[in-house]
Amino acid sequence: MLLWSVLLFSAVVSSGYGDDSEWREVKTFQGTVRGRKDPEGGLYGFYSIPYATAPRGKDRYKEALPGSVWLQTLDAVDKRIICWQAKTKYINVENQTMQEDCLHVNVFVPDTEKKKLPVIVLVHGGGFSIGYGNMMTTKQLVKEKKVIAVTFNYRLGVQGFLCLGTKDVPGNAGLKDQVALLKWVKKNIARFGGNPDDVTISGGSAGSLSVSLLMLSNAAKGLFHKVIPESGASVSSIAVQIDPLENAKTFAKRLNFTDVDDFHALKEFYKTTPLESLMLDVITPQKDVSMLFSACVERKTGGPVFLTENPLNIIKKGNYKKLPVLFGISNMEGSMYVDYFETWKNEMNEKFSDFLPIDLQFENEEEKEEVARRLKQFYFGPHPVNNQNILAYVEYFSDALMGYPTYRTAKLQVESGNKQVYLYEYAFVDESFPVVPHTSVRGASHCGQTMAVFDGIAFVTDDESSLSPEFKKMKTTMRELWHNFIVHGKPVPEGSPFPAWPAADANGNPHMSLDRTLELRGPFLDKRMQLWDDIYDKYYREPVSPPEPPPEKHTEL
Template sequence: MLLWTLILLSAVVSSFGDEAEWREVKTFQGTVRGRRDPEGGLYGFYSIPYATAPRGADRFKEALPGPVWLQTLDAVDKRIICWQAKTKYINVENQTMHEDCLHVNVFVPDTEEKKLPVIVIVHGGGFAIGYGNMMPIKQLVKEKKVIAVTFNYRLGVQGFLCLGTNDVPGNAGLKDQVALLKWVKKNIARFGGNPDDVTISGGSAGSISVNLLMLSNSAKGLFHKVIPESGASVSSIAVQIDPLANAKAFAKRLNFTEVDDFHALKAFYKTTPLEELMLDVISPVKDISNLFSACVERKTGSSVFLTDSPINIIKQGKYKKLPVLFGISNMEGSIYVDYFETWKNEMNEKFSKFLPIDLQFENEEEKDEIARRVKQFYFGPHPVNNQNILAYVEYFSDVLMGYPTFRTAKLQVESGNNQIYLYEYAFADESFPAVPHTDVRGAPHCGQTTAVFDGIVFVSNDESALSPAFKRMKTTMRELWHNFIVHGKPVPEGSPFPAWPAADASGNPHMSLDRVLELRGPFLDKRMQLWDDIYDKYYREPMSPPEPPPEKHTEL
């Protein structure tokens, strides 16, 4: 098998193109050859296999070491991505889905400088869709002389099924991320990067991931600064409340009926072809939950990524305190606008259906009372209707991203981390669509991420057609992010930007990132106080999968 792998990898070596267009790097697996970007300014090394995804009965286990090769590997984009459902959110038509998909891309500025700062980007997509190279970040590499790393990790069922057994322990996708960071630690100096100056960043599920990596003992020492963008480890979408119940629910959607027979359920997932397990699970749900995300693992014979709930790990201070540049956009909840016409009537009939899944109550009466209190806070005495759709957006912004971000920051500060820099990104270009029934525009989910990346994400990498205001905003965001990557502060001494101190436990201060940068007081203030009061009393911790029942043995 190893020999066949070597032959296959060697076969991709080619000799086309001018040799001056290529740069060779000797990694610990073998030599790779990256090509100069057509627009100049950097070299791209694509589709390097950093680890090997196990297959067959072992498909849910931790990744194996990456392959080795004897001849130079042309590191060109092979467009291999991990198995995922085809959705409206990203276009995967030109990509090839493969079970063994653990590839890394490295973007190196065209310079002879060494020990450059490194940014590792974890892609988003609800832990169910996406791939490393879906959002280019070449401008930051060329303008700021940093090395950027993007990569694939296992998704959906393949990456996040969690049954609590040795063969399906959970968190395979997050363990892939740890394997990638170990690869960076070992190899990045050979690309000109500094393994002791690594920043991890990500948007949405990528933001949750980098938050979780901070809390995992398995990732200690592999990075030094963190930029979570629109996603927090203590949110209801970050960690599965009941992994076994989720596994059963998803199997039912696939028409598997023996969900209460644990071993039959496990066999179903282990033997069904992956492509048949790829249903769309990315659409928003009323209780702000996720079928497949991280899980608190049982202690099995496998290596463990997450040993306790994020809340407990942070409260106990059992993690490395690192500089964190942490925030949200001001209209995160706009991703729920497509559901407004359907949900507004349901919210008026039974608002409690829309409370986050990580709240628990003694009975329905208590739940309805909290729902009444929350609905009154956001909508006043009025029903949810077209005239208060902005309150609808604000509600989902808060439960999805705003409060989990505040809560994470608050708990980290209380546990001793005095390097949390909070922000709310609020830039909205005139080209952005207005919220329905209004003429109001805001920054959508992960708006800050797309401002740092190239062009208009998923539309064009060309920034020449952008408005002058949008171009200025992109320049500002890249400068702030670069400052943090280099200095651990978004506004170091001597910067032309307004002073930006670290936040205290009340979320004070935070920076409003808009056409004008403005330092403001407590993060979302009274809205966060509301949810703090509720979560202090009704929070429900995620549980590990229960101990599996003994297997039944048929006597001969």
């Protein structure tokens, strides 16, 4: 197999695309690309550049190969190519083309002659199973703050996160794609006017989990310099698969494959089934706060690795590069579970222990039920889960899903020597936001802070003209804070008009409340975190690597 393919692209006649002033050429190490000025001005967009090549067929789960090269100028226009994924209600993919080789990068460059501009690489979210690089844009940040923004696709779902612990299915392909992208940025971004020694990685949801994990991976060391995880932490029940082989079996059963206990038959099923047939919706929230496909602790098989140790242990040992981190959540992360309230409230009253996070383990059922009773009492008091305490339901899932993992990850990082962790809770709500059912209360939903930094209204439109004055002001504030961090490594540098924002200590103190006004507060989520700390100190369950595969059976002739 050729590692490098040479693609011949015909030069585009300028008269068909407007005058030459609308275009800017950049000579990358793969070939020359030509980006076009944005219709609204202020920046140039370079779309659909192949930063790596996704292996196909039976090699589809391996590390990506180098990107293609080309001899004639490539017009870097949006080809709308995305990685294979299930069609869900969350993201509209009707105008996109799914394909196996989908590893494309987009670069947004401000209209300036300045060089060595700071760079922000944005990792998209979507539960490691849906999404694509350009589903949300950052043009305002690029134009207003003169930074270069990079978005990209990475392999998703089965294609990106099946983890069997073999040479051909080692695991973490999607995260290795992210490393390949960062290497591409390191090598090429100076040619776009960016500074390869001033790169910030940022992401919301699964993108947040990704950048938290990239910070701990030796494979990504030295490729970035600041980190902004937005609603998602590396020490979390959804960040790393507790038992990847069991997950592979569970998913195969959903696809009507029954011979799941024959390891080699299971592997062959995943390698030979057409990729589009493996795309089931796995983004649905789970009672045990888990995901089927996420990172895994890899078994060493002789090839490149992303993660070979539990993130918690890496942080405790201090075996990672201590970088500035702007780290936080929105105040109603659990509102994403509201759609399941009418069903789950009854089930929580019948057996609350079914809703404990998957990364807790117990010696017996009595111990498990006691912890469940303790948590239910803390959040709901003596009352059953009902319409009157739906806000407690939201708070429980906010803490289990995002709040406590964020606190715990920050605490461990500070204890291991990172003195540059800045904590926040995003709390801004606009009158246009929906209320929580059975209440008149509004809250910032999952990744509310990400929505504020990105353009327009996420997934709907880039147009901000119809937003309320309050929302526009909040977006301006958030972009200023994020830009400060991208440039200075702290959200409020000296001389800033914002309130002083010191780094947090091991108790999560202080943290900033990001609302219409910024308010520095004490320990992050305080007593709620102390409760979870006590439980996890006693009952934490570590993720495991896939076991060594059994020897293949050979049929005698």
